[in-house]
Amino acid sequence: MASPNKLKIFNDPIYGFIPIPSPLIFDLIDHPYFQRLRRISQMGLSYLVYPGAHHTRFHHALGSMYLMQRAVQVLQFKGVAITDREREGLFVAILLHDIGHGPFSHAMEHSLAKGVDHEYISLQFMKALNEQFKGKLSLAIAIFTGKHPKKFLNQLVSSQLDMDRLDYLKRDSFYTGVAEGNTNAERLITMLNVVDGHLVVEEKGIYSVEKFLLARRFMYWQVYLHKTGVAAEQLLINILKRARELMQEGGSLSVNGALRFFLENQVNRSNFDAKTLQVFSELDDIDILSALKQWRHHPDRVLSRLCGMVIDRNLQHIKLRKEPMARDKFQKKFDAVRKKYQLSTNETSYFVFRGKVSNRAYDKDRQNINILKKNGNIRDVAKLSDNLVLTALAETVTKYYVCYPKDSI
Template sequence: MITSNKLKIFNDPIYGFIRIPSTLIFDLIADPYFQRLRRISQMGLSYLVYPGAHHTRFHHALGCMHLMQRAIQVLRFKKVELSKEEEEGLLIAILLHDIGHGPFSHAMEHSIVEGVNHEHISLCFMEELNERFNGSLTLALEIFNGKYPKKFLNQLVSSQLDMDRLDYLKRDSFYTGVAEGNTNAERLITMLNVIDGELVLEEKGIYSVEKFIMARRFMYWQVYLHKTGVAAEQLLMRILKRSRELILRGEVLDCSKNLLFFLENKVDINNFNLDILIKFSKLDDIDILSAIKNWQESSDFVLSELCQMVINRRLLHVKVKNEPISEAKLSKHFKKFQEKNSLTEEETKYFVFTGEIKNKAYNKDYQTINILKKNGKVSDVAKLSDYLNIKAISKTVTKYYICYPKDYV
């Protein structure tokens, strides 16, 4: 009888070889729920701005697990007690932290399922996997939910200096080619320690933390909130909204049966049960792209044009301002496009609209990044940093945008 070697390795372009540490983790990676992440884009439609940004949630999850292995090694070296069971629970929690993402990640988070974020869906997936794996994920669930007594374990999974952020900044920087986002994850992990059950960073790593926070700020303005990427994501959401409207009117649209289910039915936190979770698990980027390609031929002007804009990258023109967009400016573009294409007001709203984007690189009110000083005292990095921008960028910066077709149709 031939048995497969379950302690395999992955070759990652960022870290080199990533080792799978246990048969349970191998089996979780091999599960169809997790394999689906190979078909979920890490950065939505950002590849329309940065052509190299085609990496997936699968890449990211494995990268996070690798960084967590390094963090565990460092903490054990510093005499922080971590049992074998806690190690495995920690690795499973970080591996599965994003398993609930829907097609194109954040771009459609509240479009397919209303008012249910990916963290809640990740929790649903983990609970279902825990049933299937005979309770093997119970400890991982406690860590993921922040209910485990050792608080620092949850902070390694979800905080302002967690393995998730360390990986996605480095990975997204690599695949987009935006060098400003590159962080020294190895240095930051090496400086980790635990004091009174809380995660801290040793004082000699403070400059690396400053660079990490600034890198996050740069990546949000240059990549995650790039105006063209924002416009593309808005089109994606509007395509789903319009297709749902048409279907509810009785029109027939060609798409996969699982996507059709979510278009025909209102799914929210109150009815998100196991049956719907299973249907959700069969949705990925391919369903959406296939539908958009088909809907280019729709007899409905709005749906057809929106789909062609995405497929052919003829996106809406975007202007970003520091002040809210005036009603006069919105009205000017609105009426021009409406009259040119003989549309109703409701139809025109799909193409001409305003919105806002927000960036807060460091939140002083949520699980602060604490620095362990040489005298043994612990203090928030914003108070210790001699880089004045750390205090400045802990405030929310809001910008306003207007989208409209320019010389189009």
């Protein structure tokens, strides 16, 4: 029997044709761990705000790999030494950088496994795959964990101007229709270079960097941290919390094996072993949506009401402000809902709650974006730019929210 052609091409709506660069990449894409990403939404519940945002982590991973291919081509053309092994290591690292995301991506990051982020789970998947592929992912793991001696390789995968960010801003802007988030990824990549082993941007690309950072700010406050999306994700978190509470009290709950495992067990880093990883690999958005459809008919009025609110998009009212709501005012709102629906204090906390969200578009203290001037000097983009907005973008912005049922206003 003839061996299958592994150098195939994907047709992407953002970049056009994306080639698979090697048989190893083909086999990784074909693996069930990676195919699961087809069933993990890229933007959680953001489709409840932006109807077109139904793209997946699978799309994003392929797009990031394509941009990495372009970056390698540009750097090699400029004389930067990248071996064939390093090249493939970069492709594997960026392809698998988000493989550890759980259902609805960031929305449930710590709901299933406490204190276990998707980067940690991605690394566990990569280690498991490295065993299956007899050590072929060792270089990619070194790059992914930032341990490779060539720092610019690490920065291409994880930094303030990596291929991950370049793709998700452009892709999420496309699928949401938010034009302010669109960036010229190709232009930015063309301006990349390496000096003293570190990634830099040539001076003529400074305005593209400015636009990139502004686009990042727009996307976070207009899309990723949109108040309606925040309310929906908090409801989803509360649903899992309530389901776990009912199960611990001995209540009956219809739920599949993989999801049941994470509801019945307190999973954290200390016990996230190979068995847990395998169970995690069987979880995706479909499991959560299926559970919500079943639980909306559960006799527990809190769980059923929460599920119905998400499924029917009957979301809570949310107020987002620069200062937190006064304690007495919040308590008044809390008591009003508790009395109106005759709920206990614990039950009311699922419907009336507050919190905060924050974002810093440019973290100048962590792998800052360096600009290579024509005279050979290197300066941080915020110091070199004549755009005063960049100084503001380096500051953390925090906003406080309070959520409560609409019919209690």
